[in-house]
Amino acid sequence: MTRALDSLKGLFYKARPLGAAVAALWVSVAAAEVVNGAQIPDGSQKVGELRYRAPHDFEKTLEYYKSVYPASAFPRRSVVNQPGVKAVHIVNPSGRNFEGLNIYEANDEVRIYVVPLQAAPAPAKPAKKSEPKSGKKSR
Template identity: 80%
Template sequence: MTRVLDSRKGLFYKARPLGAVVAALWTAVAAAEVVSGAQLPDGSQKVGENRYRAPGDFEKTLEYYKTVYPVSSYPRRAIVNQPGVKAVHISNPSGKNFEGLNIYEANDEVRLYVVPLQSAPGSGNKPVKKPEPKSGKKSR
C-alpha cells in the first residue's frame, strides 16, 4: 500500500496549541494599561495614587509579569513573606519613567504599586548659596 504525497487530504490548517497560547498572551499584553511607563494587567482598577488592584490572584499576576518583564532583564526580590502577606519588587533597570513595581497580596487581595522615579540628588533643584558675610573689618 503506497501513500500519495500529492493528495489534497489534510490541506486545512490546524493551529498549534503553542501558537494559540502566544496569541492569547499577546492579546492580553496589547490590551493592558500603561501607567508611568509600567504595564498593568488588563482589568486593573485604580485605588489610589500609583496604586492598583490586580484582577487575578498573586500567582497569576506574577505569571503575567514574567511575560511582560522577563526575570532575566528585570530583577526581582521578595519584600515580605509572612503568613497572609506576600510581596515582590520588580526593578526597572533602565530607570526610565518608573523605578519598579511592587506586587503584594494581603487580605485576599492583590495590589500593585508603581514606584515613581526619585529625583536624583543635585538634579535641577540645587539650593541657592547665600553670600558669605564679610568680616567685621572695614577696609580703608
C-alpha cells in the first residue's frame, strides 16, 4: 500500500494563478530604485537632483505609491489642484532618510521629488577668548 505522500505525484508542482500574480507584483515593487530610502517606480528617468520623471500617468503613479506606501501609514495631502496642475505630498512618518515625496503633474508630465531631510542647524558654540599658552600677557 503506497501513501500519497510517498509517491512522485507531488514532484511536479504547478503554481496557482493568484500566486503568480502576487509574485509578479512583488517583482515589480522589488525592482524599483531606492533613493534616500524612498522607492521610485521602475522605468523612471532622473531629471535633476532627487527629481524623477514617472513612466506612467498621475493616477497610475498614485496607485503604485498606494501599494508601496499605504495611506493608513503614510498620510497624504493635496498640495495643488489647479487646472493643468495636480500635486500630492506623501509624508514619511518615521522621518528617517527622507521627509516625504511630492508627486505632481504639469505640462503632461508626472514628476516625483524626494523631499530630503532638513538638516537641523548646529547649536551655536560660545566664542572663547584666546589666551596665551604660557600664561604671560602679550605686550
